[in-house]
Amino acid sequence: xxxxxxxxxxxxxxxxxxxxxxxxxxxxxxxxxxxxxxxxxxxxxxxxxxxxxxxxxxxxxxxxxxxxxxxxxxxxxxxxxxxxxxxxxxxxxxxxxxxxxxxxxxxxxxxxxxxxxxxxxxxxxxxxxxxxxxxxxxxxxxxxxxxxxxxxxxxxxxxx
Numbered sequence: 001x002x003x004x005x006x007x008x009x010x011x012x013x014x015x016x017x018x019x020x021x022x023x024x025x026x027x028x029x030x031x032x033x034x035x036x037x038x039x040x041x042x043x044x045x046x047x048x049x050x051x052x053x054x055x056x057x058x059x060x061x062x063x064x065x066x067x068x069x070x071x072x073x074x075x076x077x078x079x080x081x082x083x084x085x086x087x088x089x090x091x092x093x094x095x096x097x098x099x100x101x102x103x104x105x106x107x108x109x110x111x112x113x114x115x116x117x118x119x120x121x122x123x124x125x126x127x128x129x130x131x132x133x134x135x136x137x138x139x140x141x142x143x144x145x146x147x148x149x150x151x152x153x154x155x156x157x158x159x160x
Contacts, residue, residue, distance in 0.1 A: 006049035042077045063093040095125040105155040122152035
C-alpha cells in the first residue's frame with residue numbers, strides 16, 4: 001500500500017520470521033513530530049501505525065496475549081488528547097476474543113469520549129484477516145486501506 005509503518009517503541013525487538021519488527025522494510029525509526037509531547041508518548045506505544053508522510057492513516061492494537069483493555073486505553077488516550085483526529089482505529093485479536101473486545105470498547109469510560117470509542121474503533125479477527133489476505137494471493141500488492149472496511153467488524157452494540 002506504500003505506507004511507512006511505525007511499530008510500538010516497546011515491540012521493536014520482537015521478531016517475526018526471525019526478523020526484528022523494528023528493522024522490517026518501511027518501518028520508521030522515529031515518529032513525525034506533529035503532536036505535543038504527551039500525545040507522542042501515547043502514539044509511540046500504539047502497536048502499529050500506518051503513515052503517509054507525517055499523516056497517520058490507521059492505528060492498530062494487536063491483542064493476542066495481553067489485556068484488551070491496555071490497547072483500548074491507548075486508543076482512548078489518543079482520542080482524548082486529539083479529539084479532532086479522524087483516523088480509523090482497529091483492535092486485531094483472535095476471533096474468540098471478539099466479544100470481549102466489543103464489550104470493553106463499550107465500557108462507560110469509553111462511551112463518554114466524543115466521539116465514543118465504539119464509533120471509531122473496529123474489531124479485526126486475525127483468522128478473517130488471514131483468510132482475506134490468502135484469497136488475494138499475489139494481488140495483495142494492489143490492496144488499499146479501504147480493504148479493512150470489509151474485514152473489520154463494528155464495535156457498536158446492536159441495541160443502540
